[in-house]
Amino acid sequence: MDQKVFINSRKRLLDALPNGSLVVLFAGMAPRKSGDENYDFTPNRNFYYLTGDDEPEDIVVLKKVNNTHQEVIFIKPYDAIQAKWVGETYTADYIRKVSGINNVVNLEEFTKYIQSFIGFQGIEKLYLDLERQGYNEASTPAQDFAHDVLKRYPHVKIENVFQTIAALREVKCEEEVELMKKAIDITEKGIMALLENIRPEENERNLDALFSYTLKVNNSEDVAFKTIAASGINSCVLHYNKNNCELVDGDLILFDLGAQYQYYKADISRTFPVNGTFTPRQKVIYDIVLRGQKLVISSIKPGITTRDLNQILVDFYGVELQKIGLIKDKSEVRKYYFHGVSHHLGLDTHDVTNYGLLKPGNIITVEPGLYIEDEKIGIRIEDDVLVTKDGCINLSSHIIKEIDDIENFMKNKKR
Secondary structure, eight states: OOOOHHHHHHHHHHHOOOEEEEEEEEEEEEEEEEEEEEEOOOOHHHHHHHOOOOOTOOOEEEEETTOOOOOOOOEEEOOHHHHHHHOOOOHHHHHHHOOOOOEEEGGGGGHHIIIIIIIIIIIOOOEEEOOOSSTTSSSOOOHHHHHHHHHOOOOOEEEEEEHHHHHHHHSSSHHHHHHHHHHHHHHHHHHHHHHHHHTTTHHHHHHHHHHHHHHHHOOOOESSOOOOOEEGGGGGTTOOOOOOBBBBBOOEEEEEEEEEETEEOOOEEEEEEETTTOOOHHHHHHHHHHHHHHHHHHHTTOOHHHHHHHHHHHHHHHHHHHHHTSSSSGGGGGTTOSOOSBBBBBSSSSOOOOOOOOOOOEEEEEEOEEEEGTTTEEEEEEEEEEOOOOOEETTTTTTTTOOHHHHHHHHHSOO
């Protein structure tokens, strides 16, 4: 991504903060897995959003004084021995090129700079990303740093900058939209590879592996999230991901999956018949889900909320499910549909949001589903939608989902 995107993101952040503010964001570190092995590293998304730097341990500091902005990024020094074992870390020149931050400093100088900013320059308001989703989660570098700063400088007021950055991340710029479209297009390649290989007695695990392989050979660095390949009764479990069962003739298989491209995600769901042909009952349920999705997408525009969209779907289901005798009263819809229809999408699959009114530049999913456990029917259809000033654009509308298209493709695929 062009450094101008990161430069603009930092400017918008500092413009939103008062004078006398200091922002410190940490890239983070990969946790230890076992022995001397770590999990794969992935950068803190707010740090990456503002810098384009995905190197572990790096730190960015942004300062706003007298309406002027100052930026400095701290990186690890070159280590010749480490370079031989695990590869070189980013150079200062590379960080300048990627981030647009000219002041690149050795990480060992960080505490000296903080002492200068807080101790000598009179900064009294420190902004940190203090997000915590679970009470028992391990502390983040930002939370540890907040504790340390308050111990040393009790006069400093610490603020959580997470929601301020979330508001910025909600609205995607053109460059971000293009990266997400690329992730969607790679996802389509993976889905078509799956369609070629779905058949009775195939295993969910093999399809999972095929999707990952197809992404890698099409320049996706990783899956957006752990792939769901749920056949038969497994399709009725919302986040099923064991992916270890054999496909059975006459069943459906539900895929919820996506590619990641330069950390931006796609999130697509499709449901296919294992033997290539929907049963009459499966067609009825699939048609209701698809019509519900089209209704929700047609309702998307600025000023509406994702909660409003979900209610539109619930009301639709309340009528349609009574027509087919699945329910007797609209209050029973939640027995067969128990999640929300939309979430924001971006650098995270469930991207940051302040849950307000939709705005142009938001990208959200639309993923209605119905799950009838007694019949082993679980159907979800999900697309990624860009909110525009007049309505929306379905960025993944080209990915196969009509009943006739699915059946014709599977009938004529290579054997």
